[in-house]
Amino acid sequence: LSFLQERGGVNLQVTADTPFYSVFDNEKGIRTYLVYNPKKENVEVKVSDGSQLTAQPNGLTVSTGGI
Numbered sequence: 001l002s003f004l005q006e007r008g009g010v011n012l013q014v015t016a017d018t019p020f021y022s023v024f025d026n027e028k029g030i031r032t033y034l035v036y037n038p039k040k041e042n043v044e045v046k047v048s049d050g051s052q053l054t055a056q057p058n059g060l061t062v063s064t065g066g067i
Helices: 002-007
Strands: 021-025 030-037 043-046 052-055 059-066
Touching: 030 043, 030 052, 052 059
Parallel strands: none
Antiparallel strands: 021 030, 030 059, 043 052
């Protein structure tokens, strides 16, 4: 719950080219991207808001930026 309090609500309008993602927007205008990568190598993820991030292998990648 503390994660959600800090990161904000889920933004369902933003999509990504992987099924294993979530996007959160908080009240301070900070957007957080969560991507799970089950593969053994890095995966480049493109987001519909123009963002792009590298998801680390075998785990969860968290990235933040402005809205």
